[in-house]
Amino acid sequence: xNDPVKSVTEHxxxxxxxxxxxxxxxxxxxxxxxxxxxxxxxxxxxxxxKINVFGNTTVxxxxxxxxFENLKVVPEKLGTHTSHAVERENKEEKIPFYKKHSTLLTxxxxxxxxxxxxxxxxxxxIVTTLLFLASMLIxxxxxxxxGLQNLIRFEFDMKTLxxxxxxxxxxxxxxxxxxxVVILFAISEALERFSxxxxxxxxxxxxxxxxxxxxxxxxxxxxxVHVDDIVVGDIMLVKPGQKIAMDxxxxxxYSAVNQAAITGESVxxxxxxxxNVFAGTLNEEGILEVKITKLVEDTTIAKxxxxxxEAQGERAPAQAFIDKFAKYYTPIIMIVAALVAIxxxxxxxxxxxxxxxxxxxxxxxxxxxxxxxxxxxxxxSAIGNAAKKGVLVKGGVYLEEMGxxxxxxxxxxxxxxKGVPIVTDFxxxxxxxxxxxxxxxxxxxxxxxxxxxxxxxxxxxxxENISYSDIKVEDFSSxxxxxxxxxxxxxxxxxxxPQLFSELFVSDFTQAFEDKVNYLQNQGKTVMIIGxxxxxxxxxxxxxxxxxxxxxxxxxxxxLGIKKTIMLTGDNKGTADAIGAHVGVSDIQSELLPQxxxxxxxxxxxxxxxxxxxxxxxxxAPALAASTVGIAMGGAGTDTALETADVALxxxxxxxxxxxxxxxxxxxxxxxxxxxxxIAIKFIALLLVVPxxxxxxxxxxxxxxxxxxxxxxxxxxMKVKD
Numbered sequence: 001x002n003d004p005v006k007s008v009t010e011h012x013x014x015x016x017x018x019x020x021x022x023x024x025x026x027x028x029x030x031x032x033x034x035x036x037x038x039x040x041x042x043x044x045x046x047x048x049x050k051i052n053v054f055g056n057t058t059v060x061x062x063x064x065x066x067x068f069e070n071l072k073v074v075p076e077k078l079g080t081h082t083s084h085a086v087e088r089e090n091k092e093e094k095i096p097f098y099k100k101h102s103t104l105l106t107x108x109x110x111x112x113x114x115x116x117x118x119x120x121x122x123x124x125x126i127v128t129t130l131l132f133l134a135s136m137l138i139x140x141x142x143x144x145x146x147g148l149q150n151l152i153r154f155e156f157d158m159k160t161l162x163x164x165x166x167x168x169x170x171x172x173x174x175x176x177x178x179x180x181v182v183i184l185f186a187i188s189e190a191l192e193r194f195s196x197x198x199x200x201x202x203x204x205x206x207x208x209x210x211x212x213x214x215x216x217x218x219x220x221x222x223x224x225v226h227v228d229d230i231v232v233g234d235i236m237l238v239k240p241g242q243k244i245a246m247d248x249x250x251x252x253x254y255s256a257v258n259q260a261a262i263t264g265e266s267v268x269x270x271x272x273x274x275x276n277v278f279a280g281t282l283n284e285e286g287i288l289e290v291k292i293t294k295l296v297e298d299t300t301i302a303k304x305x306x307x308x309x310e311a312q313g314e315r316a317p318a319q320a321f322i323d324k325f326a327k328y329y330t331p332i333i334m335i336v337a338a339l340v341a342i343x344x345x346x347x348x349x350x351x352x353x354x355x356x357x358x359x360x361x362x363x364x365x366x367x368x369x370x371x372x373x374x375x376x377x378x379x380x381s382a383i384g385n386a387a388k389k390g391v392l393v394k395g396g397v398y399l400e401e402m403g404x405x406x407x408x409x410x411x412x413x414x415x416x417x418k419g420v421p422i423v424t425d426f427x428x429x430x431x432x433x434x435x436x437x438x439x440x441x442x443x444x445x446x447x448x449x450x451x452x453x454x455x456x457x458x459x460x461x462x463x464e465n466i467s468y469s470d471i472k473v474e475d476f477s478s479x480x481x482x483x484x485x486x487x488x489x490x491x492x493x494x495x496x497x498p499q500l501f502s503e504l505f506v507s508d509f510t511q512a513f514e515d516k517v518n519y520l521q522n523q524g525k526t527v528m529i530i531g532x533x534x535x536x537x538x539x540x541x542x543x544x545x546x547x548x549x550x551x552x553x554x555x556x557x558x559x560l561g562i563k564k565t566i567m568l569t570g571d572n573k574g575t576a577d578a579i580g581a582h583v584g585v586s587d588i589q590s591e592l593l594p595q596x597x598x599x600x601x602x603x604x605x606x607x608x609x610x611x612x613x614x615x616x617x618x619x620x621a622p623a624l625a626a627s628t629v630g631i632a633m634g635g636a637g638t639d640t641a642l643e644t645a646d647v648a649l650x651x652x653x654x655x656x657x658x659x660x661x662x663x664x665x666x667x668x669x670x671x672x673x674x675x676x677x678x679i680a681i682k683f684i685a686l687l688l689v690v691p692x693x694x695x696x697x698x699x700x701x702x703x704x705x706x707x708x709x710x711x712x713x714x715x716x717x718m719k720v721k722d
Contacts (some may be wrong), residue, residue, distance in 0.1 A: 025071075038055050115176070146159045210279040217234075339359075379667070389659065409614070411614065479496060506532075566587040601626040
């Protein structure tokens with residue numbers, strides 16, 4: 001049996017759309033495309049200027065559906081940073097201003113001549129009227145075309161309102177004002193388009209950071225190959241100062257790579273054999289040979305761009321409210337305008353001409369431009385800024401949720417700590433053996449162990465230049481949950497937990513020794529003992545190093561007003577308490593199983609409502625899913641984190657968390673301010689109807705002014721810094 005969901009997905013086609021001037025146009029285009037033959041569904045992403053079409057259709061049919069706005073449609077291969085649409089947009093940017101806006105400039109010119117004629121020949125002169133009419137028709141042709149089509153179909157949006165107002169104004173002879181209204185509306189639309197394009201460019205700029213060609217070694221020759229023709233397994237050569245074109249793993253060479261474009265890290269990262277490198281990053285020093293691990297459409301930068309564009313299309317709660325509000329708002333405004341134009345004259349309060357003019361002004365002031373653009377411009381700006389700083393926010397809903405967080409829970413290992421154990425203490429307790437000799441024995445035994453803490457011992461041996469290859473270990477075995485044992489030169493040695501040696505009844509296990517073990521454990525360290533059945537030879541303490549920035553991050557979150565910070569860990573209480581106290585979290589939950597973490601997150605949500613969980617995106621999946629916002633560390637290194645987390649910190653840098661909270665709160669405040677201002681300015685302008693002071697000039701200036709102000713306010717989010 002065929003799966004209908006799978007079938008629709010297989011027929012999904014993505015197109016870039018050039019020419020979106022407003023959110024209403026995007027909604028109308030989506031509606032038109034859904035009605036095309038062969039199209040099962042369609043979803044417009046206004047923020048990214050794209051449309052997802054489910055089913056089969058042609059570019060020509062799509063452009064017909066967008067003919068009302070002269071939209072251009074370009075097929076896009078998902079994820080590729082070599083999009084033809086972007087190249088076309090870049091060419092468009094180079095077109096001189098006067099050519100790009102020649103229609104508007106011509107309209108303004110006729111308006112100026114119209115006013116000169118008005119001054120010289122008077123208002124009733126035929127030349128004056130024709131000049132204003134020419135200005136209206138040239139500047140408002142696209143407006144009238146769409147508005148009249150809407151009227152015929154009884155579809156009411158801002159262009160319908162403007163068209164009715166302009167026609168009405170022309171009928172009552174207000175040629176000069178109507179011409180100005182048309183031009184100001186055209187300017188408002190041009191500014192709106194420019195602002196959205198500028199916000200979108202924050203993502204388009206990411207598309208250009210990875211080179212389109214790379215040097216590849218094939219059959220003993222070095223060839224310059226386009227990234228689309230590079231295959232998995234190719235060896236790419238990257239010289240100093242060159243950008244890395246593809247994701248891969250280093251097979252030869254050593255260098256420092258600037259990964260700021262992907263992770264937001266300002267300090268270059270050292271890369272050697274077996275390290276991952278990402279497309280779009282800059283090789284600063286040595287020559288690297290990189291084995292390609294992903295095709296161009298699957299690179300980390302391509303995934304980031306795709307996910308960010310999808311995120312920009314996700315409607316935030318505030319935007320969903322505005323969309324619903326605008327659906328009823330426009331018809332209501334038309335009814336109010338009709339009542340203003342008809343009721344007072346019928347009650348003999350003023351002339352028909354006066355109140356019809358007031359009604360037309362109500363239509364103009366009622367245009368919901370500012371209201372509709374207030375949220376998407378803010379969402380696109382904020383998500384774009386976050387992406388450039390190394391933070392991937394998966395949608396407007398998560399951007400808003402981040403701004404309302406009351407509590408944040410942190411996984412300990414790999415989040416507050418580095419996740420890499422190191423030897424912090426090594427103390428020789430038996431003077432009959434030399435320290436270096438004992439280290440040789442320990443290293444030889446641990447070299448055969450599979451325990452995670454063994455890596456810390458091996459790392460210390462490497463730092464101390466300890467040679468253990470000549471030591472023969474016999475009868476090696478692992479004591480489950482306790483440690484290891486093995487014979488060297490006829491003597492059986494044990495390395496393990498204090499519990500192991502208390503079970504062996506070693507005479508050295510005195511109260512003083514137990515106090516020393518407790519002291520180290522209370523510092524957050526894991527204690528291992530080396531000895532025989534007769535006596536204890538040495539003590540080793542291993543700890544997962546706390547990130548230097550963890551304490552600073554917790555302090556910043558407290559300053560931002562986060563009420564509770566919690567550390568969740570499966571470690572023992574002593575280790576957890578020591579690390580928790582060091583970093584400054586307000587609560588510590590230790591010895592937790594994955595189910596316990598999940599239960600605690602549910603409890604936290606019931607207590608605080610809005611909570612986040614910060615983890616690695618894999619081991620903490622249940623707890624991340626139970627939180628309001630799941631935040632994954634080091635998203636650039638794992639596909640799982642990119643796909644499953646609501647927010648991914650691309651670099652292994654916790655300092656991006658306070659920045660994200662700050663950005664989200666600022667976005668939330670700006671969205672609220674924009675909506676409040678847009679509604680308030682309409683309300684104030686409408687109140688001018690009562691004394692009869694509302695004019696078409698005031699109406700269009702209030703609408704245009706509100707649109708410009710909310711747009712500029714939203715664009716401020718692009719400038720928020722770490």
